Amino acid sequence: MFTVETLGAIQYVIDGFRDMPGRKSLVLFSEDLRLHDLEPGLLPKPMNGGGGSTVFVEQITQGMHRLVDAANRAS
Secondary structure, X not given: OHHHXXXXXXXXXXXXXXXXXXXXXXXXXXXXXXXXXOOHHHOOOOOOOOOHHXXXXXXXXXXXXXXXXXXXXXX
16 A cells, blocks of 8 residues: 555656656665565455555556656657
């Protein structure tokens, strides 16, 4: 969940970069940002007993794709 929220915050910064001229850089320091190799045991259990861990992995993957696309468009 924290990874999804962090990606949202980065997206917010990249959206702000869009109006600035020239190339930009963003450096993120994180103690434990899980983007891959997610272990299902580390993810929250779904309330209804379904496959909730795959939902988080999917959200992170889609979020990363949107983030990279937005960063490329913002230079």
